[in-house]
Amino acid sequence: MSKAIVVGSGAGGSIVSMALAEAGWDVVIFEMGPQYYTNLAGTGPFPTVFSNDELKSMRYFEQPDPLAFPRTFRQNANQNAAATYVGAVDDLSNQVGGTYPHSDCKFTRLWDIDFKGLSLLGPVPGADMADWPFEYSDIAPYYDEVEKLIGTQGDLGSTPALVLKHAPQEQPFPMPPGAQQRSSLLLAAGAKRIGLHPYFAPMVINSVEYNGNPACNNCGFCSSYGCPISAKPTTLIPLRRALQTGRADLRPLTQVTKVNFTGRRATGVSFIDPQGQPGTESADVVVLACSAVLTPWLALLSELPDPYGRIGKRIMFQNFYEGFAVFLDQRVHAYKGRALTQIMQDFNDPDFPGARAFARLAGLPYIRAGLCELGGSQNPITEGSFYQQILGFLPGVQFFGRPFKELMRVSLLRDRLAGVDCFGNSMPYLTNNVTLDPTVKNFNGQPVPRITYQNGKFEQVSQDFFVPLVAAMCGASGAQLYAAIPKYVVTSLSGPPVPSGKHTLGGMQMGVDPKTSVLDADGRMHFMDNVYAADGSVFVTSSGAHPTQTIMAVALRIAYGLTGQRPGAAATAPAAASPA
Numbered sequence: 001m002s003k004a005i006v007v008g009s010g011a012g013g014s015i016v017s018m019a020l021a022e023a024g025w026d027v028v029i030f031e032m033g034p035q036y037y038t039n040l041a042g043t044g045p046f047p048t049v050f051s052n053d054e055l056k057s058m059r060y061f062e063q064p065d066p067l068a069f070p071r072t073f074r075q076n077a078n079q080n081a082a083a084t085y086v087g088a089v090d091d092l093s094n095q096v097g098g099t100y101p102h103s104d105c106k107f108t109r110l111w112d113i114d115f116k117g118l119s120l121l122g123p124v125p126g127a128d129m130a131d132w133p134f135e136y137s138d139i140a141p142y143y144d145e146v147e148k149l150i151g152t153q154g155d156l157g158s159t160p161a162l163v164l165k166h167a168p169q170e171q172p173f174p175m176p177p178g179a180q181q182r183s184s185l186l187l188a189a190g191a192k193r194i195g196l197h198p199y200f201a202p203m204v205i206n207s208v209e210y211n212g213n214p215a216c217n218n219c220g221f222c223s224s225y226g227c228p229i230s231a232k233p234t235t236l237i238p239l240r241r242a243l244q245t246g247r248a249d250l251r252p253l254t255q256v257t258k259v260n261f262t263g264r265r266a267t268g269v270s271f272i273d274p275q276g277q278p279g280t281e282s283a284d285v286v287v288l289a290c291s292a293v294l295t296p297w298l299a300l301l302s303e304l305p306d307p308y309g310r311i312g313k314r315i316m317f318q319n320f321y322e323g324f325a326v327f328l329d330q331r332v333h334a335y336k337g338r339a340l341t342q343i344m345q346d347f348n349d350p351d352f353p354g355a356r357a358f359a360r361l362a363g364l365p366y367i368r369a370g371l372c373e374l375g376g377s378q379n380p381i382t383e384g385s386f387y388q389q390i391l392g393f394l395p396g397v398q399f400f401g402r403p404f405k406e407l408m409r410v411s412l413l414r415d416r417l418a419g420v421d422c423f424g425n426s427m428p429y430l431t432n433n434v435t436l437d438p439t440v441k442n443f444n445g446q447p448v449p450r451i452t453y454q455n456g457k458f459e460q461v462s463q464d465f466f467v468p469l470v471a472a473m474c475g476a477s478g479a480q481l482y483a484a485i486p487k488y489v490v491t492s493l494s495g496p497p498v499p500s501g502k503h504t505l506g507g508m509q510m511g512v513d514p515k516t517s518v519l520d521a522d523g524r525m526h527f528m529d530n531v532y533a534a535d536g537s538v539f540v541t542s543s544g545a546h547p548t549q550t551i552m553a554v555a556l557r558i559a560y561g562l563t564g565q566r567p568g569a570a571a572t573a574p575a576a577a578s579p580a
């Protein structure tokens, strides 16, 4: 029987671990973060120490502490990253289950044209545009399978024709949509008034009991928080199934520091255990599932063969646009609920009215943005901190006391705000990459990931075209105050425009040509016989969709490639097989 090491227990790693363990493989899962669940291998809900605690969240409960594990950032190769910025750069979570259980868990599919961007839409000047090594129709059965496996709410009947044209789906969502947020409905009404097509956001949050876990109670602390009642277990479901086989060994607080190899074969990994002691583990196959920045970082630290210098190249951050609508005449209760409940995908369409003509004027073949999330809000401490900053600018006004309390009561940024997050479709640029920082080291003495990133003309022109439409939508929703601004403008106000948005992709690109990609169509490194990657790093193009359904679907496809199974195996595999 084969033995695999899976590095990382997040969206990609959890799925691969389940598929391999249920097919009879021995699996060792290394996870550098802590284990916050007391019943991971049991049945029923997952009791946890998560709570609706904004302070805890700000103190790196879910995130790596950037003092211990910093990254460096620069916009181009001429800058010294260590002198430009040292700290968090769009860090994802470090813990058992990875980042997704702390997200707002929207679950959307890439479009057919995302998989064949080069063939169907053509090259983009300056970008390293490429096709994925498979098509939408190849990945669709895996999309269906992960939707069922971890439970998705949504409504196929009201999904816009444009979305179903580019991401055809026959299988209904396993759960109906939950209660709709007022803030989302107001913005959706505004979107409809200007001819756009909002709809229920598909999400991996229980609207009814599913997999033995309860329905969401709309507590309001959802995006960036783990769920205190286990209504969005997501990656914990496949992790549990892996552990229930008795063949998976999960090792939290254990960081893999190197993939060991001889020639084209990995022999195993080196790691640092929870006591800080070094160790090694051997295996037949190593699967890297550390996330988009950390998988190429580990591959670079390990000096895995890379004759064409492709590891770490083409990092994409789905540059976001922001819009906001403030309703002075009513409370919109955006802070209650699941972050937001409506989305729309119109801006994902390269044939959106006027977009091609606008692109041509700028010398581009086309432009696209991504989907828009309608209706988000702020949490109380974030809101309070913002008011204090504003009050700090006003001479003679105190930070606390009556003015501050009045602002909190009126609650412009929480109870009257309906926010819009609109994803950009980031092009893959060879100049946007992860490398090893030559001077800055982390707590373990390793060179930290150095991220070089800036938007190109495509992203700039897209923003110029779509940002006014976001503002128009906010205005049409009936808000008295509204605007839209590119997020990079917001972030650059306080220093260098460090990427944010948490949709981090690329660095271990899949492809058929070993000269221009890192992984083959099965997720295996072109120049290694038994090293795979299965996480956000494998993305060829960023798309305008949420990334995680594709991360999980592609990871499942890679795992079934290893086990020789066909799509549908997870649905039929026993949830609790006997230990080998």
Ligand SMILES: Cc1cc2nc3c(=O)[nH]c(=O)nc-3n(C[C@H](O)[C@H](O)[C@H](O)COP(=O)(O)OP(=O)(O)OC[C@H]3O[C@@H](n4cnc5c(N)ncnc54)[C@H](O)[C@@H]3O)c2cc1C
Residues within 6 Å of the ligand: 007, 008, 009, 010, 011, 012, 013, 030, 031, 032, 033, 092, 093, 094, 095, 096, 097, 098, 099, 100, 101, 102, 103, 104, 105, 106, 107, 108, 223, 224, 254, 255, 256, 257, 289, 290, 291, 292, 294, 298, 502, 503, 504, 534, 535, 536, 537, 546, 547, 548, 549, 551
């Ligand atoms: C606030 C927030 C909201 C989000 N909302 C959405 C959303 O609505 N929809 C969506 O699709 N996506 C969303 N995302 C993004 C989503 O969470 C990620 O796309 C997804 O989790 C990435 O999966 P992954 O497998 O690549 O990495 P992860 O899930 O981050 O898993 C990687 C794991 O590997 C571990 N690891 C890394 N290096 C090592 C090492 N050397 N040794 C051992 N372990 C290691 C890490 O600790 C981590 O647990 C959101 C993210 C955040 C933070």
Ligand code: SF4
Residues within 6 Å of the ligand: 205, 216, 217, 218, 219, 220, 221, 222, 223, 225, 226, 227, 228, 229, 230, 231, 232, 337, 338, 339
């Ligand atoms: S809003 Fe629902 S899913 Fe989100 S944390 Fe609260 S109870 Fe859990």
